[in-house]
Amino acid sequence: xxxxxxxxxxxxxxxxxxxxxxxxxxxxxxxxxxxxxxxxxxxxxxxxxxxxxxxxxxxxxxxxxxxxxxxxxxxxxxxxxxxxxxxxxxxxxxxxxxxxxxxxxxxxxxxxxxxxxxxxxxxxxxxxxxxxxxxxxxxxxxxxxxxxxxxxxxxxxxxxxxxxxxxxxxxxxxxxxxxxxxxxxxxxxxxxxxxxxxxxxxxxxxxxxxxxxxxxxxxxx
Amino acid sequence: xxxxxxxxxxxxxxxxxxxxxxxxxxxxxxxxxxxxxxxxxxxxxxxxxxxxxxxxxxxxxxxxxxxxxxxxxxxxxxxxxxxxxxxxxxxxxxxxxxxxxxxxxxxxxxxxxxxxxxxxxxxxxxxxxxxxxxxxxxxxxxxxxxxxxxxxxxxxxxxxxxxxxxxxxxxxxxxxxxxxxxxxxxxxxxxxxxxxxxxxxxxxxxxxxxxx
Numbered sequence: 108x109x110x111x112x113x114x115x116x117x118x119x120x121x122x123x124x125x126x127x128x129x130x131x132x133x134x135x136x137x138x139x140x141x142x143x144x145x146x147x148x149x150x151x152x153x154x155x156x157x158x159x160x161x162x163x164x165x166x167x168x169x170x171x172x173x174x175x176x177x178x179x180x181x182x183x184x185x186x187x188x189x190x191x192x193x194x195x196x197x198x199x200x201x202x203x204x205x206x207x208x209x210x211x212x213x214x215x216x217x218x219x220x221x222x223x224x225x226x227x228x229x230x231x232x233x234x235x236x237x238x239x240x241x242x243x244x245x246x247x248x249x250x251x252x253x254x255x256x257x258x259x260x261x262x263x264x265x266x267x268x269x270x271x272x273x274x275x276x277x278x279x280x281x282x283x284x285x286x287x288x289x290x291x292x293x294x295x296x297x298x299x300x301x302x303x304x305x306x307x308x309x310x311x312x313x314x315x316x317x318x319x320x321x322x323x324x325x326x327x328x
Numbered sequence: 329x330x331x332x333x334x335x336x337x338x339x340x341x342x343x344x345x346x347x348x349x350x351x352x353x354x355x356x357x358x359x360x361x362x363x364x365x366x367x368x369x370x371x372x373x374x375x376x377x378x379x380x381x382x383x384x385x386x387x388x389x390x391x392x393x394x395x396x397x398x399x400x401x402x403x404x405x406x407x408x409x410x411x412x413x414x415x416x417x418x419x420x421x422x423x424x425x426x427x428x429x430x431x432x433x434x435x436x437x438x439x440x441x442x443x444x445x446x447x448x449x450x451x452x453x454x455x456x457x458x459x460x461x462x463x464x465x466x467x468x469x470x471x472x473x474x475x476x477x478x479x480x481x482x483x484x485x486x487x488x489x490x491x492x493x494x495x496x497x498x499x500x501x502x503x504x505x506x507x508x509x510x511x512x513x514x515x516x517x518x519x520x521x522x523x524x525x526x527x528x529x530x531x532x533x534x535x536x537x538x539x540x
Contacts, residue, residue: 130429140365141365142365142426143362143363153350153352154350254423261479264476271486278493278497282496285497293508293511296512296515297511300514300515307526314529
């Protein structure tokens with residue numbers, strides 16, 4: 108949570124350092140890249156501190172052993188604002204990016220709904236970005252533009268990081284499917300190969316038996 | 329006057345940073361919830377969790393205390409806490425892979441739901457910036473820029489990692505293709521050779537028996 112340090116008695120350099128420490132400890136980017144297993148409905152909540160903050164993120168369904176065909180319903184993703192309204196809804200998808208401007212501050216709920224009976228693992232990333240603007244300041248303070256620029260740069264870097272996490276999750280899913288494909292293809296070809304070899308062997312054996320017994324008798328040797 | 333300008337200065341700094349927020353989820357008694365994160369080896373990771381209290385004054389009943397375990401993908405346990413209301417863990421990941429933090433509430437009748445606040449930071453976010461500021465005696469803007477530099481470096485490393493993974497994927501596909509090709513070739517060869525063998529056997533047999 109943001110801590111505001113107001114007022115100040117006489118502050119020496121050691122106290123300044125203390126202030127710096129305290130303030131530095133209360134910052135970070137708000138972003139998590141995590142995976143959860145969704146059985147039917149799984150919700151996570153994240154607190155948005157300022158109204159107007161941009162909430163962005165992505166999610167990818169890293170499917171289990173179930174090979175998703177086109178009939179799979181996908182999963183539904185909904186974002187609910189603290190007032191109970193649906194801010195964002197994405198239905199029937201295996202992964203997507205999202206972004207919205209928070210209409211108000213408070214606790215936002217991000218829910219994944221899995222309509223199928225098989226549990227799915229969802230890897231998601233949510234980032235709440237804030238750029239300092241005039242509204243954050245009390246009156247008779249002025250906003251240093253460099254701070255705004257630094258915040259914008261930070262947000263741009265966060266969006267690159269978010270994209271990377273999305274790519275990584277998609278790559279993981281792709282690799283999982285490619286390995287499965289390879290296994291299935293090998294099995295699919297080994298079976299007829301085995302059958303052919305078996306048939307050839309049986310034919311050879313029968314021919315041998317036939318030539319050894321019948322013809323000898325027939326030709327009287 | 330100085331004090332006032334100091335306080336203004338401090339306020340500025342407060343607006344430079346976004347605040348640390350936590351992820352919140354509900355946990356039913358008797359159920360387990362696991363959250364996994366992909367962590368690269370030799371990167372620092374920090375996590376803390378606590379059960380949300382409905383009322384600050386009333387101590388949390390035993391039924392709301394959760395058990396936590398953090399394990400690596402190889403099964404090594406990095407943190408274990410039983411019947412606790414809050415806690416934290418920090419470690420440097422020895423192996424790369426999916427690390428799982430599992431929470432469970434012991435069974436209770438009637439079923440209760442506890443709200444858990446959980447925060448898990450890895451890499452740049454997990455670094456102790458307060459310490460860095462203290463050691464270097466650097467001002468806050470420089471600290472913020474250092475953080476950005478670290479973020480850029482981590483993005484760069486991640487790009488290399490993604491490129492390597494893409495290479496591996498291409499290699500896998502190429503290997504699959506070549507395996508399919510050789511398998512088909514082998515299968516064809518075996519078929520033809522078996523047919524040739526049968527033909528040869530019958531031919532020599534009939535020639536031997538002076539039928540041909």
